[in-house]
Amino acid sequence: MPLTLSNRRFLHLLLLGLAALTACAGGLPDHCDGLPANTPPADRNVLGCSPEVNIPDDLPYQAWELRFAHPPYMEIWIENSQVLDIDNRLLPRAGGGTISFGDLGDVDAAGWLNESGKPPYGAGRALTGLNLPKRLYVRWQSLVEPQTYKALFDFPAWAREKMVEPIQVDCVFGGQKTDYRRWVTLGLAPGGTVKVWIRNPCSEAIEIMTVQAQVVKEGPYLGKAEQYVTATPEAKAHVEKHGIPYESWK
Numbered sequence: 257m258p259l260t261l262s263n264r265r266f267l268h269l270l271l272l273g274l275a276a277l278t279a280c281a282g283g284l285p286d287h288c289d290g291l292p293a294n295t296p297p298a299d300r301n302v303l304g305c306s307p308e309v310n311i312p313d314d315l316p317y318q319a320w321e322l323r324f325a326h327p328p329y330m331e332i333w334i335e336n337s338q339v340l341d342i343d344n345r346l347l348p349r350a351g352g353g354t355i356s357f358g359d360l361g362d363v364d365a366a367g368w369l370n371e372s373g374k375p376p377y378g379a380g381r382a383l384t385g386l387n388l389p390k391r392l393y394v395r396w397q398s399l400v401e402p403q404t405y406k407a408l409f410d411f412p413a414w415a416r417e418k419m420v421e422p423i424q425v426d427c428v429f430g431g432q433k434t435d436y437r438r439w440v441t442l443g444l445a446p447g448g449t450v451k452v453w454i455r456n457p458c459s460e461a462i463e464i465m466t467v468q469a470q471v472v473k474e475g476p477y478l479g480k481a482e483q484y485v486t487a488t489p490e491a492k493a494h495v496e497k498h499g500i501p502y503e504s505w506k
Contacts, residue, residue: 325378
């Protein structure tokens, strides 16, 4: 049976709901009790389920974030994402699930800039304990086509340098302070276009690269699922009215 919005959210909780990153006083968070016994130490560390969270010595903040975004109504379902850090530690389950925004009105899905003229922030989770990214992998379903894509790419050294470069930011709810570009956002669009930015919640984004993903010929979940996740009615209606502006995301 196709995955509906309701059970999609349920699966999203299963995939990402373990991403609480701080332990409760007097012990580990409750979600740690449900982790399989063979959960790799790197995964336990990132999920906040290690007795001690190990922060790399050369990282000036506790965690960087891997975030995912898509153009308006061009909904996605992330089957798998992986991170290899510069210490050659592999996190094989860096995130998964859905990102959708419901009814956004009759907005233009073309291009990457939002109504404020900025690239998307995306949504994801903090990867506590991992060092900076060396290589990234993502496999996702583009729900409005539908099609499955995968991309594997190296993260450039100059971008890592920017991630540990202190910058002055002026936040609405924090005032002026020194911070870092600790968000890595992957913009995933129909046709397999991947845009990569780094930013701080309060800073301007820096575009890192554009990657062309490959079509996964096996289909959803490498052929292990019979059907694609179902797009929301709002997304379907928008595509029926406006089509899919593939070239606008290159």
